[in-house]
Structures are given as C-alpha cells and as structure tokens.
Amino acid sequence: MCTSIHEVQDLFGTNYIEEGYNKLLQHYVAGNKSPELLWRLARATLEMADLDKNQQKRRELILEGRTYAIEGAIYDENNLNTLKWAAVATAYYSDFLWETEKIEECKKSIDYTLKGLQINPDDHVLLFMKGRWMLYFCGLSSLEKEAVNHIFHLTGKEPKVSVGQAQATLMKAYSIEPRHLPTLQYLALCWLSQGDRSMARYYLNEALSMKVEGCNLHVQAECAQLLRQCV
Template sequence: MHLPIFPNSANSFDLIDFPYETHKGERAVLLLQGRQVQILEKLNGLVISVEELKREVTFLKEAIPKLDELVRDELQGKTGSRRTSPLHRPAKKRKVEAAAQGVSDTTSSEEAESEGGYITAHTDTEGESEEEKGWINSSISSLTPEEKLVLQEVDRLHGGSEHEKRESFKLLLEREEQYRNHPGFLWRLARAYGDMFELTADADEKKNYAAEGKLVGENAINLDPSSAESHQWFAVMCGYLSQFETIQNKIRNGYLFKEHLDKAVALKPQDPLLYYLTGRWCYEVAQLSWIEKKVAAALFGTPPTSTIHEALQNFLKAEEIHPGYSKYNYVYLAKCYKDLGQRSNALRCCETALSILPVTNEDQEAEKILETLLPSLKL
C-alpha cells in the first residue's frame, strides 16, 4: 500500500505569493531546497533502519559463539527445566483462574471463533466434516477409554462458545502432567493456547499464550513427527509469536511456519485450512519489499520466495476441497485476481464473499476489507 508519507513540498512552494520581480533563479533555489528537505527526511529514515539492522546483527554475533554450548546442554538434558519455567509458567495459575472464571455463555459471533489466529475459515455451522472427525478420532485411537473421553470432551468444548473454549483450555491444563507424553493431547493443548490467544486482547497475555503454545506444539512433534495436527498447530503458534519478535525471529518463525505447514499438507492433503494458510503465507511473501528480502538473505542466507500466482493456486485448492469454505478465502482470491489484473474474476469473488453471512469475528474483518477493496475494482 502506498502512503503519501512526505508532503509535496514543491507544490506548497507554488502557493507562495512571490513578488513579480523575484528572479526565476531564486524561485528555482527555493524549490530545490524543498526537495532537498524531502531527500534528507528519507535518508534519515534509512539511517534509522540501518541502525536497527546493525543491532540485530550484533545480537546474532553475540549469540552464535554460545550456540555449541547451548546445543550440548540441550542434548545432555540440562535445559529440561526450560519446559516448566521462563516467562510462561508463572502466568499459568493466573490463566487457569481466568479460564475458571470464564465469561457468560453467549450466542453472539464469539461462539464461532476461529481455530487460532490464522482463521479456520469454516462457515459450516455443523462443525467439523466427517473427514476431519476421522483425523481427530484416529489421533486418540490408541488411548484408554478414559483418556478418549477426556479428549473427546476437549474437542466438543473447543467447537463451542467462548466460555466452552475457556473450559476446554482449563480441562487440558488440569491434565497436562498426566498426559504430557501423548501427542494427541499436546497438539490439542497447543490448539487451546491458540484459542486463548484469540480470546484475549492483552498483548502480554497474547505473547505468553503464543510462546507456551509453540513449546507445547514442538513437544508434540518430537513425540510423533507423523501427526499432521502437531505440525499444523506448531506452525500457527510460530505465526502468532512472530507478532511480538525481533526481526530475525520474525523471519525465523516465518521459515518454521512454512516448513511445518508443508509437512502438515503432506500428511493431511485434503484439509482446506492448510491450503488457506499456505496461500496467506505465499501472499505475504510475495508482498515483501526489496529491503525485507535483503534482510532475510543477510540473516539466513536464502530469502523466502513466492508469487501471487502461487498464493492464488492455494486459495483455489481450498475452494476446490471445500466449496464456499470461507468468506476470507474469497477475499484473498479477489485480492490475488486484482493483483494479477483479472478485475472481473476479482469482482465475482467479492460478490460471492458478500453473499456469505458474517458469523465469526474474522468474517466481520473480511467485510471491512471488502468495503475498501470493492471501490477500487469498480473504477
């Protein structure tokens, strides 16, 4: 999006009432000075960006020499306590209490809250499809009857209202120690952290939920690398956490997001949510500026690459698997078509998106995007 950051100083000089006898050369000097001010302001912004990059590079240089030691400690089990401390565990009691208090049950749009911040995009009021239920049931098939009942109750609550999501989170926390070696339990806990991330507006709480959820998702993957859900929710947590990270960690989490999303797609190729998330990643990467790509290359060797066409193919795949999958999916289809110069297709997708009744918070956000997108397509 282009923003008129700097005022047009040259035009403002044109409005000055110069005396008739003012020499043209003097006027040209004044105009030149105005342009020089613009250039200096831009250079100042660039210097600030370079200084930030220098600080990031300095941080990396200080961390790299300690990498071998950290890896050795990890392999020797010296960092095992990390799982129960840093800045997340002390807040857990508070989270449990908040979950226990919950909020009044409601039939508002909060009831259809999405699965994590990257939007489940489901508009099907009947909940999960039979295929999705099969994936969920297969992940608990090896558990005892009691354990199955617990996870089935967790899944039921997760699909309910805001209050029920909080109850699901509370139930999982109460049994975390008991089921800490069950990947099917852990990815559900990571998913619940995603729910709590969505349900709070406090930035610190969001960061804690995302960080804790990422750690839990990582543990789930370590226990069962063949679990699509573990890879999926770990990826989503990486996406959430990147909102609060330094530039190098944002980029690192972006790589992790795509890596584990690809693994989830390979394990569960008929889930439209995974293609929608991949499309979002492709679209965002295609919009990266030259300097952002250079920063990624400097920090990690190879910058992420994608195109609007690749994003479009993923959104179309989600629609193919689940026609009418979501309002947001149509919005991004429209944005891709617009960027590719296919205005008629973009308008058609906008009209389809408008025909879907807003149910979730994300649907309402999609409505706002449509309000700004449609006028540009009708010019």
C-alpha cells in the first residue's frame, strides 16, 4: 500500500489510472474515509469508467465513483475538490437515468457545482459543469421542462438559461484552461445548436490536435464522432 494518497497525483489523466485507483482503494478498505482520499478515489473511478468500453461496466464504475464523491462532500461540504467531484460524478450518473430521475440527479450536480463556484468562481472544471447543465436544460422538450419546474419548485431556483449563457460560461472555462477537452467538446455543441458548423469544427479540431492519454481518449473519440456530423 502506498504510504500517502498524494503519491497517485501524477497518475490522473494517464493510462495508468487503474494503478492509482488500486492504491487509493487499499486506503479506503483499510478504513480511511477522509475527504482528501474520497475525492481522489472518486476521480480515479470516473477516469476508469471513461476508459471502459463496456457500457454496463462503465455504469457500475460511475455509480461507485458517485458513492465516494457524495461521501466526501458529506464529510466536508466546504472542500472545493469534494464538491467538484461530487458535481462531476452526479452529472456522469445522470446520463444513465431517464426523465424525472435524470433531472433530480442533475439538480444534485447543479447544487454541488454552485457551492463549489462560491468557493472558487474561476475553477475551470466547475465552470464547465455549469455550462454543461445549462446547455442540457436548453435542449429539453416541453414535457421535460414541466418536470424541471416541478422538481425545482420548492427551491424557487428553476434554471432559466439560454445557449448564449451556456456558451459564455464555457468560454470563461476555456479562457482559464484552453486544453480541457470536455470544454472544447461542449463549445462545439453550443455552436452546432446555433447552426454554425464552421465554429464547431474549430473547437473540435483543436481538441483532436492534442496528444492525450487516459480518460481524455474517450472525450477525444466523442469529438471525432461529432466532427463527422459537421461536414
């Protein structure tokens, strides 16, 4: 077992993330439930999910990562990293849900995102997450929007968003970290939703020009698929 959870830091975003996951899991099994371990274990598990091409296994890994992430956010709700990875994990898991359950899970992601941005308004991952869910709400059907209004009714914070707002949020994330592939992917989706394939191609080509490994290969493959729709 590695002596420090910080030893796995260089394995994030690489092809060796499984090694980092196994080391962190040893600490967890041994009884370490510290927030600093939990957000790292959540991140490692989600990166493992992005590397797995089996959809059922991917779903299981995301659910596992969600468990660690939420546990970490419960233990320390003022920790930027626990909030960040809880936001990411719940957003990932919402992709496997339908209708009301999907929107309820998305609301959890929004809550974590906004809490995290209160701590650091310039965190590019959280800004990406905010732009991501803003764009998602822009594409809902009328029936889905009714479900959103119902779910958000008690909070009085129903999301009133536009593609332009989503794009502006994503551009802020891009200005902070231009090499974040998911941000490039969603900027392209914003332009596509506005009918501008040329600008969509610009961001997709930028994403595809990067030399990446690990979980970023999954995002890059999605960008390549999206680019084929921009001809």
